[in-house]
Amino acid sequence: MVDKGTQDVIIVGAGVAGSALAHTLGKDGLQVHLIERNLSEPNRIAGELLQPGGYHKLIELGLQGKQANSTNNPIVDRRSSNLLNVLDDEDDVVVVVNDVDVVVDEFFVKMEQGTVTSLIEERGTIKGVEYKTQTGQLFRSYAPLTIVCDGCFSNLRRFLCKPKVDMISYFIGLIMECELPYPNHANLVLDGPTIMWFYPISSTEVRCLIDFPTPGTLPSISNGEMAPYLKTVVAPQIPPELYNAFILSVDKGEIRTMPINLMPATPYLIPGAVFLGDALNMRHAGTGSEMMVALHDIVLFRNLLRPLQKQLTDTA
Known part of the structure; x- marks a missing residue:
């Protein structure tokens, strides 16, 4: 030592x-x-x-x-x-x-x-x-x-x-190449089964964060469950201006998750x-x-x- x-x-x-x-x-x-x-x-x-x-x-x-x-x-x-x-x-x-x-x-x-x-x-x-x-x-x-x-x-x-640690949800994260309806602001979407955030992380990229609440089984990325979940459950509540960019991002497959703890x-x-x-x-x-x-x-x-x-x- x-x-x-x-x-x-x-x-x-x-x-x-x-x-x-x-x-x-x-x-x-x-x-x-x-x-x-x-x-x-x-x-x-x-x-x-x-x-x-x-x-x-x-x-x-x-x-x-x-x-x-x-x-x-x-x-x-x-x-x-x-x-x-x-x-x-x-x-x-x-x-x-x-x-x-x-x-x-x-x-x-x-x-x-x-x-x-x-x-x-x-x-x-x-x-x-x-x-x-x-x-x-x-x-x-x-x-x-x-x-x-x-x-x-x-x-x-x-x-x-x-x-004391309580896991309350997961974040599903992906990056979209698009412009936001309200530039230079975080855009929050509350309509639908989940909550989503969109905000710029560079001059051309937007971070999309999707809240997946617990209890519930998070769709597996490795088993191919995540992309269908995003397209069938989440995509319908995406604002029209962001829909195509969202689908393209899902198809790229660069999806990450993280637990959210209280x-x-x-x-x-x-x-x-x-x-x-x-x-x-x-x-x-x-x-x-x-x-x-x-x-x-x-x-x-x-x-x-x-x-x-x-x-x-x-x-x-």
Whole structure:
């Protein structure tokens, strides 16, 4: 076990919440050790929408300039950019193409790829983390404050809260090449047996998310059940402007699914550690509010932490 020394703050997870928080605390002068289990570009079918309220929080955090460009059409192809892309009109839904982990190279942030396996607890206080690199080497990192932001699949929830997970539905996701009836907005369809969302993820592509509620058996993609379900059950409620693009997308077969969990939690009040974001309390992805709430919580947390920063740096 290799000792990596003591930082001011350890942040577990470099998604939207963790990387924005690392940037924020590093800008305030804190030595931050950011540990992320997978630094490759994320490929997801949810978590791409940032509501206007979230963009205002980006402004408060000084992250509004982290855009791919500043032209009149700032949405660029999601496959060619690793930067945060937003729409300038505050009345529009904002689209996030990728996580904001591109901003953590600045200030006093050290980012490292590794899987945090456990929290280090001494006499009822969290002192840091143990983590493993891709090569299997084990390390320990210490800090007076550890912040867990590693999302809904966190393996650390059991240390800091009484977790409760209820799977309430599935998302069926596919990508359509078309224009929306209401451009630059999320288009919500409520008419029919299910709920669907359509929103732009690039200048030419639209994400379609279909809610499949439980209880119920999700049609199998591998067994060929999904395409007939989408064509016979879902397609009749598709708006006429999107129908042909929807059928073409189904025929391409690039269909993905993911479970949607309701994840309330009762935190344990353990000194030295804090939960933020989906790791603590995941919201239904259909609201499009996860990133907005996470960024709002980061602003609140930064403001609460600022009067205590001297104690953190003195302790470290």
